[in-house]
Amino acid sequence: MGRKAQKNDSLPGSLDMLILRTLSRRGLHGYGIVQFIQQSSDNELLVEEGSLYPALQRLELNGWIEGVWGVTSNNRRARIYKITAAGRKQLAVETRKYAKLTLAIARVMGAE
Amino acid sequence: MLIRRLRYWTEKARRSEVLSEEMELHLAEKAAELQADGMTPERARAEARRRFGNVSLKHEESREIWMTRFWSELAQDVRYGFRTMIANKAFSTLAVLLLALGIGANTAIYSFMEAILLRSLPVADPESLVVLNWHSPPPFNASKQWVHVVHGIQGIFWPGGKGALVTGIFPYGAFETLGEENPVFSTLFGYFNGQNHNLAIRGQAMSANTEYVTGEYFRGLGVSPAAGRLIGSEDDRPGAAAVAVISFATSQNRFGGPPNAIGQSILVDNVPFTVIGVAPPEFFGVDPAASPDLYLPLHTNVLVDGARAARMYRDGNFYWIEMMGRLRPGVSMAQAQAALAPRFHQWVATTASTDGERAKLPALILNPGAEGLGSLRRQYSKPLYVLLAMVGLILAVACANIANLLLARAAARRSEMAVRLSLGAGRFRVVRQLLTESVMLASLGGALGILFAMWGVRTLTLLLSRGQENFTLHAELNWNVLGVTAALSVVCGLLFGLAPAIQSTRPDVMPALKNGRGSGPRRRAPHVLVVAQIAISFLLLVAAGLFVRTLDKLHSVQLGYARENILLFSLNARQAGHRQPEMTTFYADLRKRFESIPGVSSATLSQSSIISAGHAGGAYRGAMKIGAVTIQGASVMVAGPRFLTTMQIPILAGREIDDRDQTGSTPVAVISERLARTYFGNENPVGRRITFVDDNRDLEIVGVSANLRYGSLKDGGSSMTVFTAASQFPPDRVTYALRTAGDPLSYVRSVHEVVREADSRIPVTNVITQAAEIDRTISRELTFAKLCTGFAVLALLIACVGLYGTMSYNVTRQIGEIGVRMALGAQRGAVIWMVLRRVLILAAVGLAISLPVALSASRLVKSFLFETQPNDPRTLALAGVVLLSAAVLAGYAPARRASRIDPVAALRQE
Incomplete structure (x- = not known):
């Protein structure tokens, strides 16, 4: 049983990991997260913007992020998401997994 | 997670709005950005929407995350629970059966309470x-x-x-x-x-x-x-x-x-x-x-x-x-x-x-x-509360027992739990899963219990109505009752599941991982539960003992008249239009016709049956005198010819009332021995006179009968009786008594024929055998004695299973220790004694706790007892002996097993 069931089911867990990574720097609201991911990947990673919200809910449900009311740079009321301690642990786990995965893929690709 | 989810549920509507607001903001900001890049406002908004995707679908998806997960996890838990239950068939069957009995008994009694104490009249407002x-x-x-x-x-x-x-x-x-x-x-x-x-x-x-x-x-x-x-x-x-x-x-x-x-x-x-x-x-x-x-x-x-x-x-x-x-x-x-x-x-x-x-x-x-008038309520509310208390105790014993079994199983599953916890499962998640399992057990038990309750309601109705003609108490399993049953099942599941679940997920998982056969420190919880079961069983045993003793006392009451082979029934000719003096002749003729039915050796009539004479009207209730002395405490019974013969009451002197005593002849009386002794001493009363003051009539005493108990068994007891002739003190309504060869009820058809021939307008009522009529007056005591004995046996059985389980578990855990002892020369007897001593200590502790409770609780049922004290020492002693013997019996098998341990094998295993 355990946490197996709560593993996110989006493409190799990347969206969850990206959100957690983004939020591990600072708290942001939904649009801010999208912007950050796109800008810091030089617009290589195009998040399907609508999918962000189910992902946020899932992360919140798992207790990895927390939403609180705050204000955007334009002075509009918005829900600002922050990473929790459990979220940081999860980020570490996923980062490790991701590193392993990319390494494995790189090995396969590198093998002649 | 459950808590977060619950919190989400409580503010579901608000959270949904928040989500819309978030999405709106997102679209607005995106549009603003695109606009800043040079798009027209309209195009910017459209583009923002296009890139976002289907807004309402995403909204829906986001909300569903909070919902479906809960159910999918529940479904997972249930599936897992089923697997566990099937893997432990014996345990699951036992637990479900125990619960079915406990919940079923509670449902049955509760449906009676609902019918009598809680339901409203079926009228408007x-x-x-x-x-x-x-x-x-x-x-x-x-x-x-x-x-x-x-x-x-x-x-x-x-x-x-x-x-x-x-x-x-x-x-x-x-x-x-x-x-x-x-x-x-x-x-x-x-x-x-x-x-x-x-x-x-x-x-x-x-x-x-x-x-x-x-x-x-x-x-x-x-x-x-x-x-x-x-x-x-x-x-x-x-x-x-x-x-x-x-x-x-x-x-x-x-x-x-x-x-x-x-x-x-x-x-x-x-x-x-x-x-x-x-x-x-x-x-x-x-x-x-x-x-x-x-x-x-x-x-x-x-x-x-x-x-x-x-x-x-x-x-x-x-x-x-x-x-x-x-x-x-x-x-x-x-x-x-x-x-x-x-x-x-x-x-x-x-x-x-x-x-x-x-x-x-x-x-x-x-x-x-x-709720209507309270006559049923006055009659049944106290017995029902007593019964409800008993079945409540049974359910408590059953729950304690299952908790005990679960504890034992939890010990066996310790490694499984440890693995799960170390793999990162939240403790709460595991507890929740275990609770799902126990609530599932309880729900199955509850479902089966409803079947059991249906049977119980029928049986109880039969027991309570025992012989009463138009018994009007109809208990049924309606939605109200079923709702209570469902709630009871869930509460039971949580009750017996919680402690074991918490215990088996204790954070100290490492020792359990290292040591497969959990021989941790000796745990106290199972012993506490066993003691509780023993204490409760003792309470029920005492109750059963008291009621059985009451019944025994009632059965040994000296009636002074025949109980078997007598058929009773009543006729009311006045209500069919007969009037005096014709009615007396009519009744007398009927008596002769009944007597001529083949197989009827004698027939008689009286104003009512002896048992119900105490509260039936019609007899003379005024003052009676012998000479100048007023008779105190005597009852009058109007009887027809051959009454004493039919009822097999011995005639000690003179004669009984017979056909010679007619309406016009000298009024006669037959008195009982006690009356004769009290007012005539050793003189022969035959030929003396007794005066009915209110009627201003003198009756000649023509005979003396042996004593009989007049009225019901419990509150009757006046054995001073004056019999007068039915022809001379004519009652409106009469009860005939037929002394029959073989089963009295087989003559009912002939009786109906005779009455129909004589006057078809008169219904034959209150047809019953004398034995049944007597038992009816003690029906409550009979019901209580039967139910209580059943309950006590059930509780004792459950407690013994618990005791057996705990002891077996102890023995298994101590195999090493016992092996060492035996290797050092301990005799088998000593090993048996070692186990039995613990059984006896547990039983004794249970007894010690229960005795004062029993003493004070039994006072509550005092009004149900007959010639029995609530603290009857014989009953208490008997209950104690039964309990201890049952405990020893339950403990003997594990003890014997302990004594058969092969020291070498045990030590090697260690």
């Missing part, structure tokens, strides 16, 4: 109905004489505190006064139960319970007819046409349906009535105990009961009519009482004729009418 009662100080003065405005009654008083009078019957004058225009009641209606009358429909007679009701009765209750119309004010006045309303059941049994009954003419005690309507099927009158077959307008009792009834209306000191009122909207019961009590006081003061009577006038009190 029962909450606004109030019953009128009154209470007054004790009616007797210092010299034990009755001084009270009540000079006569038809109905019952029920005991108030310290001899006070409490009742719901009033004089007709009070009904008229209270019914006058008043600001608190929209209607006030009266009624009284006329008991059984002879109802003849198309020439076929039956005995019908008759309710006399005032014209406002049906309107006040808000009942609508199943057919025709109900009795109204115009029907209830002197001289109105004689009309009747019949019950739904009667219309079906006698007319083949409500519509056919309308306009038919019927005879009530030979007086013609016309059926104008049929009551609805669910309506049983205002007293759940009565359930009338026939409703007649109040004033028609003058037609049926004659001049005696006419007097009742004028006599302000004769109490008979019962009343209910319907409160006007917005009026509280307290306001109504404040308004009506002075009015009643004023009226009742005018009926008092002496200062003594004036000193203790009745005072009006109002009670809620929603």
